[in-house]
Amino acid sequence: MPPSGRPGGAASCAAPDWKPGQVYRPDGGRLWRLYDMGDKGWQFEYGDSPTGKPMMIDNFADQSRAHLVELMDQNPNQYWRIQSAGGGLYTIGGGRCLSATTVRQDVASLPCDGRKEQTWRLVPITDNGSEGAPGAPKHNVLFKLRSAAGNAIEVAGGSTTLETHLLTGDPAASTAAFVKYQGYYWYAQWYTTATPGTAESNGGRPWKRLFVRRRVGIRSRPRASSTHSR
Known part of the structure; x- marks a missing residue:
């Protein structure tokens, strides 16, 4: 399923990894x-x-x-x-x-x-x-x-x-419009076999980068306490 939530926010996604040579498009998988x-x-x-x-x-x-x-x-x-x-x-x-x-x-x-x-x-x-x-x-x-x-x-x-x-x-x-690649989710804006993040021969950039994938099981380190004794 496509990512949910706003860019930069939390999301639950089952988008597949990008595969070279595979066709992606907004209505992919339906022809x-x-x-x-x-x-x-x-x-x-x-x-x-x-x-x-x-x-x-x-x-x-x-x-x-x-x-x-x-x-x-x-x-x-x-x-x-x-x-x-x-x-x-x-x-x-x-x-x-x-x-x-x-x-x-x-x-x-x-x-x-x-x-x-x-x-x-x-x-x-x-x-x-x-x-x-x-x-x-x-x-x-x-x-x-x-x-x-x-x-x-x-x-x-x-x-x-x-x-x-x-x-x-x-x-x-469509589930065929979204992929995971190099730590990001990407959306295919039109028919493409190009690598996410790259331009096609005509200069068009078919992929829209959505947001960073969250790394499971890793938490940011808490800030040190700023409490001072009197």
Whole structure:
């Protein structure tokens, strides 16, 4: 989760360490490229997957939640049925449906039963990165998968590590916008792979430094007493 509190103040944060080559952005972890695989169903590839390493939405082994796994064409857990639920909403699943939960908690995979948490809007992303009007799924197009309550499916921290959890995103901020680096928390103001604190080739500085990380278990030394005897 992103840091809380004002710069320089106390905070509780689970921001990950910065990783070279990983994509960070304010809405990071929320872009999915859809592929229509015919009778098999649909596949969802993470939009910021590394080149040559497609990472897909996959049902966890015990079917309780979804996570990120490399593309495996013969893996049935990577194929999903997208079905209209009316009112521009869709279910994503089959016997089990992707289900929104509490903010920043795992997206669940539960038996499809028509509950509101199992309905999603498919929000297309245009060539300039803006959001289009929600609509039907389209092959080889980028989408955000946004619940009826307004929470997008989000890759935790924007990571492309095998079996990274998928979260019910917070509309206010993505976990993929915040990192820890060299003793500070940083916020990605736009799409970047640059090192926090450095400028891009065009001179832009994508990272905003927030505040110093508190060192656990270390206290400042108390001041010596100034009491004088009379």
